[in-house]
Amino acid sequence: MKVKSPLEVYxxxxxxxxxxxxxxxxxxxxxxxxxxxxxxxxxxxxxxESEKDPKLKKKLEELIxxxxxxxxxxxxxxxDSAIKIGGEDVLHRHELTFFNPTxxxxxxxxxxxxxxxxxxxxxxxEWKKFYVGDYLTLDGIAVRCTSNxxxxxxxxxxxxxxxGKPMILVALNPECxxxxxxxxxxxxxxxxxxxxANWKEFLExxxxxxxxxxxxxxxxxxLKSMAVxxxxxxxxxxxLDPVTEPLGEGLRSTYERVIQLRxxxxxAEDKDIAYxxxxxxxxxxxxxxxxxxxxxxxxxxxxxxVVKYGDVMIFHSLEPYTLMPTVTLRYNIYTDPRTPVQVxxxxxxxxxxxxxxxxxxxxxxxxxxxxxxxxxxxxxIKCWLLVLNTEGLGVExxxxxxxxxxxxxxxxxxxxxxxxxxxxxxxxxPGLAARLQGAIEDETGWNVLVGPMxxxxxxxxxxxxxxxxx
Amino acid sequence: MTDKLTLEEFFNLLKKYNVEELEGxxxxxxxxxxxxxxxxxxxxxxxxxxxxxxxxxxIQEFGNFLYHTNMALSYLQRLSTALGIPTPFAAPxxxxxxxxxxxxxxxxRFEIPEKLVEARFEPYKSEYTGVIQxxxxxxxRADGGxxxxxxxxxxxxxxxxxFFDADMPHLPVIAIDIxxxxxxxxxxxxxxxxxxxxxxxxxxxKAVKDFNADLxxxxxxxxxxxxxxxxxxxxxxxxxxxxxxxxVPIIVGGSGNKEKxxxxxxxxxxxxxxxxxxxxxxxxxxxWERIGNAAKKYGHVILSWTQMDINNQKTLNRYLLKRVxxxxxxxxxxxxxxxxxxxxxxxxxNMERIRISGLRGDSDLAFPMSSGTTNxxxxxxxxxxxxxxxxxxxxxxxxxRGPIWEIVTGLTLALAGVDLFMMMHPxxxxxxxxxxxxxGGKVEGEAVDPSAWITMEG
Ligand code: SF4
Numbered sequence: 001m002k003v004k005s006p007l008e009v010y011x012x013x014x015x016x017x018x019x020x021x022x023x024x025x026x027x028x029x030x031x032x033x034x035x036x037x038x039x040x041x042x043x044x045x046x047x048x049e050s051e052k053d054p055k056l057k058k059k060l061e062e063l064i065x066x067x068x069x070x071x072x073x074x075x076x077x078x079x080d081s082a083i084k085i086g087g088e089d090v091l092h093r094h095e096l097t098f099f100n101p102t103x104x105x106x107x108x109x110x111x112x113x114x115x116x117x118x119x120x121x122x123x124x125x126e127w128k129k130f131y132v133g134d135y136l137t138l139d140g141i142a143v144r145c146t147s148n149x150x151x152x153x154x155x156x157x158x159x160x161x162x163x164g165k166p167m168i169l170v171a172l173n174p175e176c177x178x179x180x181x182x183x184x185x186x187x188x189x190x191x192x193x194x195x196x197a198n199w200k201e202f203l204e205x206x207x208x209x210x211x212x213x214x215x216x217x218x219x220x221x222x223l224k225s226m227a228v229x230x231x232x233x234x235x236x237x238x239x240l241d242p243v244t245e246p247l248g249e250g251l252r253s254t255y256e257r258v259i260q261l262r263x264x265x266x267x268a269e270d271k272d273i274a275y276x277x278x279x280x281x282x283x284x285x286x287x288x289x290x291x292x293x294x295x296x297x298x299x300x301x302x303x304x305x306v307v308k309y310g311d312v313m314i315f316h317s318l319e320p321y322t323l324m325p326t327v328t329l330r331y332n333i334y335t336d337p338r339t340p341v342q343v344x345x346x347x348x349x350x351x352x353x354x355x356x357x358x359x360x361x362x363x364x365x366x367x368x369x370x371x372x373x374x375x376x377x378x379x380x381i382k383c384w385l386l387v388l389n390t391e392g393l394g395v396e397x398x399x400x401x402x403x404x405x406x407x408x409x410x411x412x413x414x415x416x417x418x419x420x421x422x423x424x425x426x427x428x429x430p431g432l433a434a435r436l437q438g439a440i441e442d443e444t445g446w447n448v449l450v451g452p453m454x455x456x457x458x459x460x461x462x463x464x465x466x467x468x469x470x
Numbered sequence: 471m472t473d474k475l476t477l478e479e480f481f482n483l484l485k486k487y488n489v490e491e492l493e494g495x496x497x498x499x500x501x502x503x504x505x506x507x508x509x510x511x512x513x514x515x516x517x518x519x520x521x522x523x524x525x526x527x528x529i530q531e532f533g534n535f536l537y538h539t540n541m542a543l544s545y546l547q548r549l550s551t552a553l554g555i556p557t558p559f560a561a562p563x564x565x566x567x568x569x570x571x572x573x574x575x576x577x578x579r580f581e582i583p584e585k586l587v588e589a590r591f592e593p594y595k596s597e598y599t600g601v602i603q604x605x606x607x608x609x610x611r612a613d614g615g616x617x618x619x620x621x622x623x624x625x626x627x628x629x630x631x632x633f634f635d636a637d638m639p640h641l642p643v644i645a646i647d648i649x650x651x652x653x654x655x656x657x658x659x660x661x662x663x664x665x666x667x668x669x670x671x672x673x674x675x676k677a678v679k680d681f682n683a684d685l686x687x688x689x690x691x692x693x694x695x696x697x698x699x700x701x702x703x704x705x706x707x708x709x710x711x712x713x714x715x716x717x718v719p720i721i722v723g724g725s726g727n728k729e730k731x732x733x734x735x736x737x738x739x740x741x742x743x744x745x746x747x748x749x750x751x752x753x754x755x756x757x758w759e760r761i762g763n764a765a766k767k768y769g770h771v772i773l774s775w776t777q778m779d780i781n782n783q784k785t786l787n788r789y790l791l792k793r794v795x796x797x798x799x800x801x802x803x804x805x806x807x808x809x810x811x812x813x814x815x816x817x818x819x820n821m822e823r824i825r826i827s828g829l830r831g832d833s834d835l836a837f838p839m840s841s842g843t844t845n846x847x848x849x850x851x852x853x854x855x856x857x858x859x860x861x862x863x864x865x866x867x868x869x870x871r872g873p874i875w876e877i878v879t880g881l882t883l884a885l886a887g888v889d890l891f892m893m894m895h896p897x898x899x900x901x902x903x904x905x906x907x908x909x910g911g912k913v914e915g916e917a918v919d920p921s922a923w924i925t926m927e928g
Contacts, residue, residue: 092822092826094823109927128861129863130861145925146925199586200582207580222586224591225587225589228589229583233582233583245918246915246920247913247915247918248913249913250918256634259634260593263596264592270591272589283920285923285928286918286919286922288916296901299874300881303878304881307818307882319866319870320866321874324865325810325851329882332810333882335815367813374859375858375859378859394812455858456854
């Protein structure tokens, strides 16, 4: 985004503070444009006026230009499952935040037997992992043309489209690509890829079917030349693939190309290459090694470019040991560092507890809280859960840092009136807060039991320790 | 916004001349008509439609068989042509010729240029004013120690592995953790050390010889008053054994007990005089001055450890440099490592900010960084047999989850600027080294066709 301060945006607004946008003042609306919570077109008067007056229209267009992200945004797919990539504004997440998490696609190929194809597609659709209050999932399916047969490719693309996930169509042969597009273009797949050899045909396909297109070249001059050519011809939805090489000097130079592309787009404001970047970690599957090594190396390449500017990726492995770290890393890197990940402090009733049930305490760090809460809920444990305001810090850190103290526990017990809801005075504290046991007993007069180190073990712990032996 | 009408409703409307906007009319699906607002209307169009409306019944009869937009549209067009009525409907998209009587020449429907527009990519170059301090761990005989190798870290002038900006004089190194008593270890880690868990000297040898550790970190956890409470004087005997057993530089840690650690580290500094070990670590809430003085007196390096707070890191560094008088070439920072999924975002961003500040010239933060990457094993995903969450897809074998958790945690922090990793799983050590050496230009790697994946079967 070209503008940095709300004042620069404010100049363009009606300055009437009418409140139609949902904010009290135009200045506050301007501030939200800067942090990208809203767009200029979310100010209704601005849009209405611009429809009447061409001069104002120009002004609005200028504001849109000034406030649009540095890296173009590209949408793959349609409807609810459509995914947005690119749209980034910064090189380091602490400078603002990263916006659109790297889209993860998993490959199938058109010479695969049908049962296997269904199995893989089903996995991509169904896979999920609970994390911080929600499930992490996978984004889409990349269909590779290994048959070099247009009919075959078309048929499999159609079948995969039925799974309702965004798609990448992978074929360098324009005939194959055309056949598939005739069938599935309305699903808005990303096509992969235009190269030095086939770019004319792919340019025509991108225009004719109005689908986003990947440009592939290791030589960044060539890549930029293709991007300029496509843009001039009227293609806006462009993704750049500077070619992922799996090993040694090849991988090192891949790292360099990806960083150079993104850095030059943002710092040198080179709009000609300011597009989302494609990385293909599945290239690890072409090296000579056993499957676990390939899967590990694929995860390493994927992780490297989740941290460094990859906007869309194609993976091969669907093993839990590769999916879990990559989706978790993606979440971590794309979490907005501006919003503290906290939940509200207070008392939660888990599974309709009775006065006989145990009382636990945890912190308001979202990750800790959701982990504990989901462990208790899914293990069907009836209990009362006190949530202490530790300023969004986890148990270990807040105990060490003084945000988790006996005095604060006492206040929380009083504020929530938990003593009136249960007919005992036993409080279970996290194993990692064990050292506060005595202090909390002294401060509150409750009996303090030290729970397990990990809330996943509460069930077993309760079997041993609840109800407490007098 | 478009309104949808059935054909019948549409013609009824027409008959009543209630139509306001007609341009952009098109027929869709099961003979529904969309009227796009904002379009003008001309008399011819109305007349044409009125004329057509006489045939509405006929059309509807056929309409039951016409499901596709283009079919419906071309049917209408043909009908109207047959009746001599100019059609008001514009085809929404080119319809393929039904009977190509003229030989079809492949005429591109779009303007495709003959040649690429030539463009040059001019990479942006970043230059920083600051340089990260170089720190050498270990001392050879020539320098008053008994190490056969020393390890130097730091010296960066750019972000990690940005060789296109500036040379990176030293690649990051990896230390393997060993303990003076059996620690709690995840099964996948323990099985590699089962035979040496009760013998720290053998453990150190294994770490160096079998697992390629650049350094060894000895944790004197038995000194913890809650555990054996081993007196400092006695505990450091293990350090002497380790210095005998291996010839790589050594890092020594205490138990984390704030009262006891300064004493333990002071003793360690004393018995390792001249060896240039690293004392791990001084923190703001313990007697950092005592530990700092011990490092200074016996010529060691000190690890300045803070809890994910760039300002505290600055403060503690200043205390150690200014108040204790530690030389800049004897300071390393540990800004705290959190595991993947358990605060890695904070750890990453904190370290990245520290490194960028250092490169931009903040001399209080321009020091190499160390990471307790073994913390990754605290993540339940690394060690639990299966997910405690019912809705989760299966987690698969934990033996494969654990090492990759440690690798990804380490790799992420390598990209933030970590110079020294403390790790445990030998597989994780090997893979992290491989990727760092690769990014560091030390691995040539076999040539692989980077297009092969596009058509590989399997
Ligand atoms: S809607 Fe527009 S004019 Fe009204 S307060 Fe919001 S920004 Fe200002």
